[in-house]
Amino acid sequence: MKGKTLAGLLALLSTPAMAQGYGGLGSDAPGFDMPKPGTPIVFPKDHGAHPRFRTEWWYLTANLHSADRTAYGMQWTLFRFGLEPPRESQEGWEDRNVWMAHAAVTSATENLVAETRSRGGVGTVGVEAQPFKAYIDDWSFEALDPGFDKARVVARGPGFSYSLELTRGGPFVLQGDAGFSQKADTGQASHYYSQPFFSVEGALSLHGQEVKVAGKAWMDREWSSQTMAPDQKGWDWFSLHLANGEALMLFRFRGARDYVSGNWISADGSTALLGADDISLTPLSQTAIGEHNLPTRWRVQVKSRGFDIEISPLNPRSWMGANFSYWEGPISFSGSQSGEGYLELTGY
Numbered sequence: 001m002k003g004k005t006l007a008g009l010l011a012l013l014s015t016p017a018m019a020q021g022y023g024g025l026g027s028d029a030p031g032f033d034m035p036k037p038g039t040p041i042v043f044p045k046d047h048g049a050h051p052r053f054r055t056e057w058w059y060l061t062a063n064l065h066s067a068d069r070t071a072y073g074m075q076w077t078l079f080r081f082g083l084e085p086p087r088e089s090q091e092g093w094e095d096r097n098v099w100m101a102h103a104a105v106t107s108a109t110e111n112l113v114a115e116t117r118s119r120g121g122v123g124t125v126g127v128e129a130q131p132f133k134a135y136i137d138d139w140s141f142e143a144l145d146p147g148f149d150k151a152r153v154v155a156r157g158p159g160f161s162y163s164l165e166l167t168r169g170g171p172f173v174l175q176g177d178a179g180f181s182q183k184a185d186t187g188q189a190s191h192y193y194s195q196p197f198f199s200v201e202g203a204l205s206l207h208g209q210e211v212k213v214a215g216k217a218w219m220d221r222e223w224s225s226q227t228m229a230p231d232q233k234g235w236d237w238f239s240l241h242l243a244n245g246e247a248l249m250l251f252r253f254r255g256a257r258d259y260v261s262g263n264w265i266s267a268d269g270s271t272a273l274l275g276a277d278d279i280s281l282t283p284l285s286q287t288a289i290g291e292h293n294l295p296t297r298w299r300v301q302v303k304s305r306g307f308d309i310e311i312s313p314l315n316p317r318s319w320m321g322a323n324f325s326y327w328e329g330p331i332s333f334s335g336s337q338s339g340e341g342y343l344e345l346t347g348y
Contacts, residue, residue: 114157234347
């Protein structure tokens, strides 16, 4: 591996096989483990990395407000990509993992974005399960106690930085069927859990001006080796904090036949899996960003719950122009219920 630069490793992610679906997540992954139903998710072990799987991420988003009720959004994400199945020895330059991280702060008028990348085995990036710590260079998301009841997240980029403390107000939530989250009729899936009960306090720095903020955050953890079916091009993902303390996660994987699923999360952390027949996701208007046309306003319905809302973005131009580009931004909604959340759009 000596002499292989990070740029060279990232180039491997752009080969024709890896181009299948968004970020290559629909391509075959020979030699890697595949998610299996019935596999228990175990804490704290599964907060850590899963090198037997090709892809995983640690994802944190937050809806924040200043004292004068100005709204902001925050994102912190760490991705791991396995370039080949792990061997018996993968230390130092033998490590075959590429890591990438994104950070962003969004306001009604700006979407400030940063990306950083590293390779495994050289001490600049990693994830520890107990106590939890994910880091890349000087960006970090880490628990402040063994039980992950409190945490801190820090990052910086051009024009922004943040340091936020999080307090967990509920249990970790298993998505899908006990953590097995199917993404296609042909069986593609991930292991997936969330933490939708973080409250947040701290500060943003925007162009050198500090802003004290507070709000709610949502953590997502997924790992897989083939998240998408070969014909699927991307997904629309919603995380919603309802004003009554409940939460809702919904997604649509777009392909020859869309795959739609969701999870209704009660205030105590109990869940109810939602099927495609119960969910209606209807784009209401689009935003053009360069060559991309993105559905940034939506009507969302969950028929069994009488849930019928309209979603609007804080900033319709929340484009993450990174190595794998996508739209990611804070949203608010009103209708049968009100609240805030995050929307992610990939593959457009």
